[in-house]
Amino acid sequence: xxxxxxxxxxxxxxEDYAELLALFKQAxxxxxxxxxxxxxxxxxxxxxxxxxxxxxxxxxxxxxxxHYWTSLLVKEGVAxxxxxxxxxLSLASCLSPLKxxxxxxxxxxxxxxPWWFDLSALHYRADHLxxxxxxxxEDLQTWNGLLNICxxxxxxxxxxxxxxxxxxxxxxxxxxxxxALPCIWSSGTDFLTPDHTKTLVATKAFKDGLRDYxxxxxxxxxxxxxxxxxxGTMMSGKASMMISRKQGISTFSARRGMRVHTVPxxxxxxxxxxxxxxxxxxxNRLSQHKQDAxxxxxxxxxxxxxxxxxxxxxxxxxxxxxxxxxIFSSSQRLSTYTQILASARTLPNLxxxxxxxxxxxxxxxxxxxAIVEDRFTMASLDKALDMAxxxxxxxxxxxxx
Amino acid sequence: xxxxxxxxxxxxxxxxxxxxxxxxxxLECALPALRDLFKLDRVYFFDWRKDRSLLSLKMMCKKExxxxxxxxxxxxxxxxxxRALVHNGVAETTDLSYPALYLLLQWERPSVExxxxxxxxxxxxxxxVLRLERFRKNRLFSDTEIDMIKALxxxxxxxxxxxxxxxAQNQRLNVSTALNDLSTIFASSLRLNDGLELILxxxxxxxxxxxxxxxxxxxxxxxIRTVLGVGLSGTVTHQESNQVSAEEAQIFKxxxxxxxxxxxxxxxxxxxxxxxxxxxxxLTFDNIFSRRQIGYLDFISLQQxxxxxxLTIDNARLFERVQxxxxxxxxxxxxxxxxxxxxxxxxxxxxxRFDLPLSLIIMDIDWFKQINDTYGHQIGDWALQKVSQTxxxxxxxxxxxxxxxxxxxxxxxxxxxxEEAKVIARRLKEKIGAIVVPDRDGNPxxxxxxxxxxxxxxxxxxxxxxxxxxxxxALYVVKARGRGDFALYRDVAEEAETLQPRExxxxxxxxx
Numbered sequence: 001x002x003x004x005x006x007x008x009x010x011x012x013x014x015e016d017y018a019e020l021l022a023l024f025k026q027a028x029x030x031x032x033x034x035x036x037x038x039x040x041x042x043x044x045x046x047x048x049x050x051x052x053x054x055x056x057x058x059x060x061x062x063x064x065x066x067h068y069w070t071s072l073l074v075k076e077g078v079a080x081x082x083x084x085x086x087x088x089l090s091l092a093s094c095l096s097p098l099k100x101x102x103x104x105x106x107x108x109x110x111x112x113x114p115w116w117f118d119l120s121a122l123h124y125r126a127d128h129l130x131x132x133x134x135x136x137x138e139d140l141q142t143w144n145g146l147l148n149i150c151x152x153x154x155x156x157x158x159x160x161x162x163x164x165x166x167x168x169x170x171x172x173x174x175x176x177x178x179x180a181l182p183c184i185w186s187s188g189t190d191f192l193t194p195d196h197t198k199t200l201v202a203t204k205a206f207k208d209g210l211r212d213y214x215x216x217x218x219x220x221x222x223x224x225x226x227x228x229x230x231x232g233t234m235m236s237g238k239a240s241m242m243i244s245r246k247q248g249i250s251t252f253s254a255r256r257g258m259r260v261h262t263v264p265x266x267x268x269x270x271x272x273x274x275x276x277x278x279x280x281x282x283x284n285r286l287s288q289h290k291q292d293a294x295x296x297x298x299x300x301x302x303x304x305x306x307x308x309x310x311x312x313x314x315x316x317x318x319x320x321x322x323x324x325x326x327i328f329s330s331s332q333r334l335s336t337y338t339q340i341l342a343s344a345r346t347l348p349n350l351x352x353x354x355x356x357x358x359x360x361x362x363x364x365x366x367x368x369x370a371i372v373e374d375r376f377t378m379a380s381l382d383k384a385l386d387m388a389x390x391x392x393x394x395x396x397x398x399x400x401x
Numbered sequence: 402x403x404x405x406x407x408x409x410x411x412x413x414x415x416x417x418x419x420x421x422x423x424x425x426x427x428l429e430c431a432l433p434a435l436r437d438l439f440k441l442d443r444v445y446f447f448d449w450r451k452d453r454s455l456l457s458l459k460m461m462c463k464k465e466x467x468x469x470x471x472x473x474x475x476x477x478x479x480x481x482x483x484r485a486l487v488h489n490g491v492a493e494t495t496d497l498s499y500p501a502l503y504l505l506l507q508w509e510r511p512s513v514e515x516x517x518x519x520x521x522x523x524x525x526x527x528x529x530v531l532r533l534e535r536f537r538k539n540r541l542f543s544d545t546e547i548d549m550i551k552a553l554x555x556x557x558x559x560x561x562x563x564x565x566x567x568x569a570q571n572q573r574l575n576v577s578t579a580l581n582d583l584s585t586i587f588a589s590s591l592r593l594n595d596g597l598e599l600i601l602x603x604x605x606x607x608x609x610x611x612x613x614x615x616x617x618x619x620x621x622x623x624x625i626r627t628v629l630g631v632g633l634s635g636t637v638t639h640q641e642s643n644q645v646s647a648e649e650a651q652i653f654k655x656x657x658x659x660x661x662x663x664x665x666x667x668x669x670x671x672x673x674x675x676x677x678x679x680x681x682x683x684l685t686f687d688n689i690f691s692r693r694q695i696g697y698l699d700f701i702s703l704q705q706x707x708x709x710x711x712l713t714i715d716n717a718r719l720f721e722r723v724q725x726x727x728x729x730x731x732x733x734x735x736x737x738x739x740x741x742x743x744x745x746x747x748x749x750x751x752x753x754r755f756d757l758p759l760s761l762i763i764m765d766i767d768w769f770k771q772i773n774d775t776y777g778h779q780i781g782d783w784a785l786q787k788v789s790q791t792x793x794x795x796x797x798x799x800x801x802x803x804x805x806x807x808x809x810x811x812x813x814x815x816x817x818x819x820e821e822a823k824v825i826a827r828r829l830k831e832k833i834g835a836i837v838v839p840d841r842d843g844n845p846x847x848x849x850x851x852x853x854x855x856x857x858x859x860x861x862x863x864x865x866x867x868x869x870x871x872x873x874x875a876l877y878v879v880k881a882r883g884r885g886d887f888a889l890y891r892d893v894a895e896e897a898e899t900l901q902p903r904e905x906x907x908x909x910x911x912x913x
Contacts, residue, residue, distance in 0.1 A: 007468065014466055039471040048691040051635065052606045072690070076633045172471050225475035230497050358692040369453055372475040391667050395689065397646060
């Protein structure tokens, strides 16, 4: 059985997957399983060629997918109907925000099964922020408050080489659409209207939300397109804050003497929003090992494995029992994330959402390059969004939401 | 004897001396070898985008394995680093706290000495950048090591370049095989539409587009008639012209009216299908969902294929038109006898195979010769047209009428027994009986009437000839009884077998 996954633990991903596979093989020695790690970009492209494999091209049995790819894979005929494979399969104990992303829209047929999820939040070094603010949690409630703190931190650490107030958590070291989502939602807007018939990408609120995020790089508060190894981290003292979807508390706790606080992502508009991103597992319809793949899914969703794996990759379990066990095991985790979870939003499970993300990702990549080369203007960003809106309208017209 | 450098180079060369399917396979072989040779902690491979001074991380190699990675590093603001990298082929990092070396992987053709003694390098291409890191022991790279790394880098560059060339050649081969396969589909398809559906599915499968669509024009090449499409699901969809959005219809017009060989609107490519001035349709393809770029080779190949496709569609349409003309009677627009006979034989075969009834009606217009003589041939033709129109409007889709000759017509009624055939015959009698011949010269108004003879498979006969014969005999019975009616053979069999065609009928037959 071949499993295609993403590098969820960055450079440590292979080690983490090797550990997970070792546990699986202990429980199911009869199943031969191997893992291939692909970046999200590569995996996205492969989702469109998987159905027509070229000569000698590997066909996966199980695929890790972001939750909002489910309906696309159903439409393509790539994802197997899990309810057919096992009619007893249920999502009853799955956390409710994740459920609707597992079905073929409009049906109760399960096409992908939740594995884990993450939530965006702002982590900050208490010792650093104490130097510039007497009430950091209060100041960090708004985006302007965050920008003021960034400015103050930069001034305070002006003698520290290569210091940035915010550590860039994006693996590509660029502007990330997933990190921008809380800013956009907090501005009171979204990709699409609530009935999913029109796009809001060209609206002022959307543009403002994206601008707020871009400002972090534009004002040099957050490094972009820099050699990762050359950049300091919060732990090394070369950064003070990080907007991340990894909950990270255990990492920070491991560093003796360094207290890291976690708060909701500052609100660009009326209220703060967090991005809840689920990771699901889908079985390839062309697979010759569908029952083995299903066994792996059931293994990964066992409560003990949910807790263990979530701990390994700094994410959250997707099922109620495991989630409660995980979150109640740390009072800090419980108090921090209860509030953030309440404000969490997610991307809808629509066929075109992945395509919209690709369109906007490209705009952010162009913006990042323009910022580094000192030729970025907000007007160029707005223009790119206007063009994107037309493309999205076309996508909507051919896909009916 | 080899010195150490030559020996290492030789070993490395031998290590890479194999066929790699793609860059990834090659790097998975080369990077670990480098790591082991120089006791590196990590080796990274970047794509080099010179136009944007961007290093785009593709793969990382550490410990025992390699892994896909993604990271973009802009070196636009580091002119010293860039200069060193481009001119020396190596550059040390300016801001890492541990030893790390960037190596430009550059492919070049062997230099050539010109007549004037100048040494000239004709082709040079940058194929990527490696970053070699030693962060555990902070051991610096010595000059000897850097020399060796550069030499091995050249070996990797050449292999990368060769692999790219192999890949491109394989891709070309795949494309030409695909196009060849697609071309043969046309030849093996009986109907144009079946062929087109297979072609579109094939184009999507081979070229892996998200959508492939074919807009076909009407016979005049002015309007969209239909749109065939294959989407993400791989199934073929049909759209009528009224289902095409106004925006797309406008694009279609513009593509046709322009002399350009293609048009890109948003992420969709439109290629007009024209044969000389004849506009056949538009082929469009896109990666609208995946947002993947369409390769240049794919585009060019499809453009060439499109002209072949246009020609084939045009030929097929012409063939269909010719077939239509030869199968249908010009005056009545009913199928001709030859076409009817083919269909009749097919239907008898089907009825035998699946044990189904089948009926045949032979009819002619009563006193047709008199109508011609009294009202003129134009009215005679008009009568034939009115009768054939009535036949077409009264019959079912599956029924096949035909003009057998003169005023004689036949109707094949598949899956119809004798009693059902009589119902149809009655309906025809009433409808045609209501047609009044136009009076131009003060002649008395006259209604048309028809006589019909019916035979049924299998009761009356099991072959085409026997059914024709029985229906014909039933028709003579009707005529003998005074015309304007219908009869099923088995109802009048006794009378039909004793009756000889009347003299005046024979005479009329010969005059037709």
